[in-house]
Amino acid sequence: MSYTCYLGGALWPTPEKLQVKIKGKNKTLVLLNEGEVNFLRAPGLTEITVPFDLPMLTGSQSPDYFLGLLESLKTNKETTQFMLVRVSPSGGMLFDTNIKVSVEDYTITEDGKNGLDVAVDVNLKQWRDYGTKIIEIATNPGDKQVSISKDPPVTALSIGTVVRFTGDRHYISSTGDTGYPASPGLAKITSINPGSKHPYHLIHIDNTSNVYGWVNKQDIITSVEQTITIQKEREARTAPTAKTYTVKAGDCLWAIAAKYYGNGADYTKIYNANTDKISNPNLIYPGQVLTLP
Numbered sequence: 001m002s003y004t005c006y007l008g009g010a011l012w013p014t015p016e017k018l019q020v021k022i023k024g025k026n027k028t029l030v031l032l033n034e035g036e037v038n039f040l041r042a043p044g045l046t047e048i049t050v051p052f053d054l055p056m057l058t059g060s061q062s063p064d065y066f067l068g069l070l071e072s073l074k075t076n077k078e079t080t081q082f083m084l085v086r087v088s089p090s091g092g093m094l095f096d097t098n099i100k101v102s103v104e105d106y107t108i109t110e111d112g113k114n115g116l117d118v119a120v121d122v123n124l125k126q127w128r129d130y131g132t133k134i135i136e137i138a139t140n141p142g143d144k145q146v147s148i149s150k151d152p153p154v155t156a157l158s159i160g161t162v163v164r165f166t167g168d169r170h171y172i173s174s175t176g177d178t179g180y181p182a183s184p185g186l187a188k189i190t191s192i193n194p195g196s197k198h199p200y201h202l203i204h205i206d207n208t209s210n211v212y213g214w215v216n217k218q219d220i221i222t223s224v225e226q227t228i229t230i231q232k233e234r235e236a237r238t239a240p241t242a243k244t245y246t247v248k249a250g251d252c253l254w255a256i257a258a259k260y261y262g263n264g265a266d267y268t269k270i271y272n273a274n275t276d277k278i279s280n281p282n283l284i285y286p287g288q289v290l291t292l293p
Contacts, residue, residue, distance in 0.1 A: 185209025
C-alpha cells in the first residue's frame, strides 16, 4: 500500500507513521441504587500527530519550504486541509483521511547524524466551522412584539460540493498573493473562507486536474451547472443512433417491425417516427426511407 500526504495545499514527504486520536466525551455518573452508568456524548475534536522527515537533497522541496508553510499557517491563524490518500498495490483507491485542521504546534529536530535533513513532528487538531445567527426584529406601532429570525444567507456552494475547476492557479492560503500552476478538472470543495481573495479550497477528484489549494470564485463552475453539463455530455455519448430502412416492393410496416423488433405489433413505433412521410400506416411505397427508432 502506498500513501500520498497533503497539508496546507502542498504535497509532503510520506510519513512513516500516523497517529489519530478520537477523543471521547462520555461521562460516568453514579446513580442511587443503580451504581455507575455511562452517558454517551458526541466525540471531541480529533487530534492527529504526524512525524515528517524532510530531506535536504533528495526531496522535491527543501525543508525550509515546508517549515515556512507551517509558520505561515500559525502566524496567519489559518485552518487548512489534511489529507492522506491510500492506494492499494494494484492501484485501486482505498479509504482516505480528509479533515479540516489547525496546526496546534510542531517540533523541529536536527541531528548531525542525519546530515542536513530535518525532522518535524506536527500536531494537528480538527477544526469545526461555527458562526452566529442573525436576528432581525421588526416592530410596528401598537404591536407588543413582532420578531423574525433569519439564518445567514446560504451559499449555493458548500463543503463536499463537486465542482469543475476552470482556472490555472491555486494558492497555499485563502489570502495568499503567490499562486502556483494548476490544471482544470473536477474537484471537491473541502473548505470555504467567505470574503477572502480565494474563498474556496479544492481537492482534485479526477486524473485531469492537480488542483489542491485555495482558488478564486470565478474559477469554478457550480455543482448545478456541472450536473447539467455532465448530463448533456452523457446523453450525447449514449444517445442511440437511429437506423433507416428503404422500403422495397411488397413491404408493409408489420413485416418491417417483425424483422427489426421481433414483433410485428411494434409497427406503431415506425409509424409514429415517420408521420411526416406516412399518412396511412397501411400505405407505404418502394423507395421511401423510413426512420427506425
